[in-house]
């Protein structure tokens with residue numbers, strides 16, 4: 363197995379087997395206000411939204427997980443099939459292997475299904491030169507977009523992971539210009555990978571012409587934790603220490619949704635594993651929710667298992683909408699929320 367394939371396979375195995383989420387539950391800090399008199403019929407609730415110009419049956423995107431090695435074929439096929447059936451968005455994992463070695467079918471499999479919103483994926487670190495590695499060109503990225511027929515390209519920010527990972531890609535100067543250049547060519551969004559987006563970063567990104575931000579904040583999969591477990595297995599003490607020290611580094615997911623509210627479309631993600639958490643993100647301003655780890659075990663199993671999980675989330679979202687008296691997702695976005703705990707501390711401190 364090549365080094366990059368081993369890494370991707372490790373990421374999946376570690377995410378499924380080890381503890382990779384923080385102890386503190388930031389989504390519990392956000393509470394919707396119960397309406398004892400909903401004045402809406404459950405069956406009339408409409409969960410559909412428009413995201414990046416595409417109609418979704420519910421405000422959900424399965425965000426980037428994988429691609430580029432044999433196991434990814436089943437995972438991406440199962441995810442794409444379920445997303446097509448459920449009418450939700452789907453983002454493939456980093457397309458770096460397909461740019462470097464050509465498509466192996468594990469990304470283009472998404473084209474076999476009628477997914478309403480397909481999101482491509484490339485890393486911001488690959489937009490600049492790294493030690494011994496050339497920067498991807500605009501043509502590289504456009505080709506990757508074409509391979510899967512992506513409606514929009516996501517550029518991921520993963521510098522927490524890169525700094526923990528031995529020999530990570532840690533040249534970050536020039537990424538903003540790279541993002542700006544890509545955004546000139548076609549629809550782009552930017553996503554974090556578990557450490558969240560601050561207001562300052564969101565404002566920098568807004569200036570590039572991107573369409574949206576997937577905040578991917580602290581509360582869900584921590585790539586510092588994932589890399590820590592990998593490093594431990596490889597006997598790399600420094601990387602293990604780095605991962606451990608930084609495993610809850612970043613902006614809590616709900617705070618990131620509020621911080622990133624700079625007038626772009628927002629995906630609320632990081633530990634969103636049920637429909638109530640989806641509802642909470644929407645109520646504090648997101649246009650849709652995103653999840654990865656919550657469907658990973660199901661994606662290894664079958665498309666039906668993924669679909670069942672999505673439908674479960676939909677039922678929970680509808681229950682939350684019902685109990686807050688919302689007929690539409692727009693109604694939910696206007697509802698009052700109570701924010702306490704460490705998330706409130708974060709928001710208060712950021713006002714000072």
Ligand SMILES: Cc1cc2nc3c(=O)[nH]c(=O)nc-3n(C[C@H](O)[C@H](O)[C@H](O)COP(=O)(O)O)c2cc1C
Nearest residue numbers: 425426427455456518578582583632633653654655
């Ligand atoms: C196994 C695994 C692989 C991932 N690979 C990518 C990737 O290639 N590109 C990317 O942008 N994000 C990647 N992510 C990050 C997710 O898209 C998401 O931002 C993050 O996991 C937080 O969401 P969660 O708490 O629902 O897992 C990956 C996540 C997991 C669990």
